[in-house]
Amino acid sequence: MEQLFQWLQNSPLGAAVRMQGDLFPILETIHVISITATVGCIVIMDLRLVGLVWTKRSVGRVIGDALPVVWIGFVIALISGFALFASHAVNYWRDSWFVWKFVFMAMAFVNQLVFHIITGKDLHSWKASFQLPVSAKVAGAVSLALWIAIVACGRMIGFTMDV
Numbered sequence: 001m002e003q004l005f006q007w008l009q010n011s012p013l014g015a016a017v018r019m020q021g022d023l024f025p026i027l028e029t030i031h032v033i034s035i036t037a038t039v040g041c042i043v044i045m046d047l048r049l050v051g052l053v054w055t056k057r058s059v060g061r062v063i064g065d066a067l068p069v070v071w072i073g074f075v076i077a078l079i080s081g082f083a084l085f086a087s088h089a090v091n092y093w094r095d096s097w098f099v100w101k102f103v104f105m106a107m108a109f110v111n112q113l114v115f116h117i118i119t120g121k122d123l124h125s126w127k128a129s130f131q132l133p134v135s136a137k138v139a140g141a142v143s144l145a146l147w148i149a150i151v152a153c154g155r156m157i158g159f160t161m162d163v
């Protein structure tokens with residue numbers, strides 16, 4: 001695995017992000033703006049599931065409106081994050097905050113998948129007044145906790161790594 005990351009770090013992409021003065025901060029700015037859009041919309045969906053915001057709107061409508069922004073932001077976060085990662089791939093891989101960030105992200109995806117396949121499989125028929133099942137509220141609360149952890153881990157990388 002380390003060999004692959006060493007290769008990535010030495011690639012033209014890794015070298016450019018590492019050595020061209022403003023490229024790293026520009027990419028980090030793009031990364032932060034895209035995760036703000038993504039995580040912001042995820043938080044709205046999660047809080048709606050928990051029953052704390054926008055309770056006059058159906059869950060299906062809230063998720064339907066927020067999901068395109070989540071995915072667009074996520075694709076941009078993925079591309080900018082990958083370019084940042086390429087600059088010091090070996091060191092990032094050795095940083096436990098970086099690894100935890102991806103462990104929590106994988107858990108958030110599994111949580112979301114389970115919700116969509118089981119609890120929320122007919123969520124588009126849930127009216128705004130529909131009493132949400134406890135499992136939906138739990139899925140929202142778990143997602144909220146995981147995304148807070150993901151952002152915290154991402155921020156910790158900046159403190160623990162000497163880039």
Ligand code: HEM
Nearest residue numbers: 028035038077078081082084085150151154155157158163
């Ligand atoms: C939506 C998903 C993601 C979230 C919520 C997230 C969150 C964060 C946060 C909060 C930071 C710190 C930014 C700062 O304080 O300046 C960060 C930095 C970073 N992220 Fe992400 N990230 C995501 C996706 C990714 C992906 C997919 C990758 C890699 C493929 C990645 C790689 C990085 C790298 C390399 C840094 C730079 C750390 C540094 O040296 O300061 N991120 N991320």
